[in-house]
Amino acid sequence: MNKASLKRTLLGASAALVAGCATAPDEATTRQIAEKMVKESFIASPAHAKRLVQDKSQQICSKIGDAKLTQAEAAEVVNLARASIKYPASGKLVGDWKIGDKLAHDGAGDRIRNGKLEKRKENGGLCQNCHGLAPGEINVGNVGPALTGWGMQRGNSEAIAKYTYEKIYNAWLYFPCSNMPRLGATGHLTPEQITHLVAFLIEPESPINKK
Amino acid sequence: MKVRGGLAAIALLCFVGTAWAQAGGDLSVGRKMLLEDNPGELWIDKGKALFHEKRGPKKASLEQCDFGMGPGKLEGAAAKLPRYFPDVDKVQDLESRLVTCMVQLQGFKRDDVEKKAISPSRSAGSDVEALALYITSRSNGMKVNVTLSHQKEYDVYKAGEYLFYRRAGQTDFACVQCHGEANKRIRLQDLLHMTNKDGAGEVASTWPAYRGAHYVVRTMQWRLYDCFWQMRLPDLDYGSDVSIALTTYLNHSGNGTIIKVPGFKR
Numbered sequence: 154m155n156k157a158s159l160k161r162t163l164l165g166a167s168a169a170l171v172a173g174c175a176t177a178p179d180e181a182t183t184r185q186i187a188e189k190m191v192k193e194s195f196i197a198s199p200a201h202a203k204r205l206v207q208d209k210s211q212q213i214c215s216k217i218g219d220a221k222l223t224q225a226e227a228a229e230v231v232n233l234a235r236a237s238i239k240y241p242a243s244g245k246l247v248g249d250w251k252i253g254d255k256l257a258h259d260g261a262g263d264r265i266r267n268g269k270l271e272k273r274k275e276n277g278g279l280c281q282n283c284h285g286l287a288p289g290e291i292n293v294g295n296v297g298p299a300l301t302g303w304g305m306q307r308g309n310s311e312a313i314a315k316y317t318y319e320k321i322y323n324a325w326l327y328f329p330c331s332n333m334p335r336l337g338a339t340g341h342l343t344p345e346q347i348t349h350l351v352a353f354l355i356e357p358e359s360p361i362n363k364k
Numbered sequence: 365m366k367v368r369g370g371l372a373a374i375a376l377l378c379f380v381g382t383a384w385a386q387a388g389g390d391l392s393v394g395r396k397m398l399l400e401d402n403p404g405e406l407w408i409d410k411g412k413a414l415f416h417e418k419r420g421p422k423k424a425s426l427e428q429c430d431f432g433m434g435p436g437k438l439e440g441a442a443a444k445l446p447r448y449f450p451d452v453d454k455v456q457d458l459e460s461r462l463v464t465c466m467v468q469l470q471g472f473k474r475d476d477v478e479k480k481a482i483s484p485s486r487s488a489g490s491d492v493e494a495l496a497l498y499i500t501s502r503s504n505g506m507k508v509n510v511t512l513s514h515q516k517e518y519d520v521y522k523a524g525e526y527l528f529y530r531r532a533g534q535t536d537f538a539c540v541q542c543h544g545e546a547n548k549r550i551r552l553q554d555l556l557h558m559t560n561k562d563g564a565g566e567v568a569s570t571w572p573a574y575r576g577a578h579y580v581v582r583t584m585q586w587r588l589y590d591c592f593w594q595m596r597l598p599d600l601d602y603g604s605d606v607s608i609a610l611t612t613y614l615n616h617s618g619n620g621t622i623i624k625v626p627g628f629k630r
Contacts, residue, residue: 175518187523187530187609194606197598204533204597211531215538218529218559260551263534265598279535282550294550296542332541339534341596 201265209233214330227329234326237338238319241345246314248345253353254360256346257281263341276341278350279334287360297333304355305362317351404497404574404626407489407581411498414491420470429465431458431499438502443623446612448514455520457611459496459585460603466492478602482586485578493581497572503623508568510616517612520605524613527606528558537595539610553630558614568618570627577630584611 178186191205207215210233213226222230240246259277263270280286285299293299307313319326322337322344336342342350353359415426431441432449446457452464459481466472483490512518531538542550543558557563571584588607592600600607 175512175515178519178522183519183522183526186519187526190523190527190605190609191530194601194604195592195598196601201598207530207532211536214536215529215531217525263596264593265596266593268599292551294548294553296545296548296550296555334534334536339536341534 196268197265198268201268201270210325210330210335214325216330222330230325230329234323234329234335234338237335238322238326239337239344240318241348246311246318246348246351247309247355248348248350248352250349250352250356250359253278253349253351256342256349257286257353275343275346278336278342278346280350283332288364300354300361303361304357304359307355309355309357313355314351317354318347321347321350402574402626402628403579404572404581404628407494407497407572407574407626408501409498410489411494411496411501414495415498420466420472422469422471424469424471426462426465426469426495428469429462431461438499440503440506442500442503443506443509444511446510446517446520446608446615448516453516455514455516455608455612457584457603457608458499459492459583460608462492462495462499463603481602482583482589483580485580487580489580493572493583496583497581497626500572500623500625504625506623508565508615508618508621508623510568510612510619512616520609521612521616523605524609524611527610528613533596535596539591558617561617561620564614564617565621566618568615569621569623570625570629572625573627573629575629581626582629 195202195205197205210230213222213230216222256278257280260279260282261271262273262276265271280300281293283294283296285293285295285301288301303317304313316327321342323335324331324333325335334341337344337347353361356362418425427436429435430449430451431438432444432447433439433441442458445461446455448455449461449464456464463474463477463481466477467474477492480490481492483493510517510521512521528539531541540559542548542555543563546557546560546563548555548557556566558567567584571587572581574580575582585602585607588610589600589602592598
């Protein structure tokens with residue numbers, strides 16, 4: 154074999170190596186590569202960049218594919234959720250259902266475009282995006298279960314008000330890692346806003362509980 | 365009945381015509397739009413002209429741009445993207461590859477190109493949008509076929525999968541919260557089921573697409589940017605590694621789907 158053809162053979166062999174032998178990187182390598190990408194892929198002020206950093210619960214709740222939570226992980230998410238919940242200063246968990254109705258139908262607030270924060274007095278509750286609300290209401294999503302008749306089915310006792318409040322504040326207390334955002338715990342909604350949503354869900358006069 | 369139909373046609377013509385006139389076009393273009401199934405078709409010709417025109421500080425065309433099949437070879441090239449490119453030692457999607465060529469071959473400034481890449485609604489659209497559509501259209505009728513033969517392709521694919529499930533921000537959303545199940549909607553808007561082959565295939569085969577609500581052609585880079593915006597996360601950088609990783613993951617998941625662009629979105 155002359156020098157040139159040897160070189161060709163070697164080149165061919167290394168090309169085959171490059172072309173045919175890619176293997177799945179292990180989990181730690183993938184995490185490292187992907188997290189580096191997250192750091193480098195967004196144009197953000199330091200304050201906005203914080204949104205990209207996962208808290209402990211988000212890390213646990215980012216299982217890939219069909220991977221399941223372990224019991225210990227689920228327990229940790231529940232504990233973190235319990236510790237996260239703050240109640241309104243007034244101690245009153247049931248606010249004004251009319252304000253709650255408006256909030257439930259408001260999908261705006263806190264989005265960032267070209268580095269600028271969406272100008273809003275307060276954030277919307279986002280409920281309509283994912284949940285059925287009043288009976289016959291058509292423009293509603295179905296990523297979450299319909300909330301139609303929530304209070305009609307459960308009543309409006311103190312216990313139900315507390316359960317409803319906590320469910321909105323941090324849904325992962327009851328369903329660790331569910332799709333539902335932890336609206337109070339992440340700061341998207343204030344405790345007072347959540348009391349209005351509680352009223353919207355449980356008050357008998359609320360359209361959500363009408364037939 | 366005939367009259368009413370005629371009036372409706374005129375109304376529609378005026379409507380489309382006005383939108384186009386605002387964008388600097390003329391009525392004849394508006395009339396042509398009415399004849400097409402998809403107004404995005406118009407961007408193909410625009411992209412083709414841009415591809416062959418000598419442009420930029422170096423007064424060069426894009427005919428020497430290599431999308432993975434060799435310089436200027438566009439037939440089927442988009443079907444295999446994203447892929448690894450040795451000259452930049454990176455995995456690139458169609459749009460980041462295109463920007464590389466516009467910078468290296470034509471001498472455009474990267475920042476300028478990227479800043480203008482996503483056009484305002486109701487505008488005539490950006491050069492990148494038209495070029496991306498034209499280049500992808502040269503794979504129409506072919507199957508998406510993203511291979512993971514280079515190690516970096518495999519790494520980026522796995523990173524994309526990881527990112528699809530990575531929850532962050534005040535909504536606790538990753539992609540999978542909205543795109544992990546069949547028959548889901550945000551309000552009345554249908555969501556694609558992307559952990560399913562058909563759903564991923566629709567992603568991989570229909571971008572760039574004409575977006576009715578915006579009156580322009582939108583690209584995959586735009587689609588991802590807008591999702592992150594809605595998730596309350598910061599501005600996704602144009603051509604970023606996160607965008608390329610997600611596109612690699614989704615396109616590979618959609619392998620085998622037949623490409624048909626421009627897609628048509630609401």
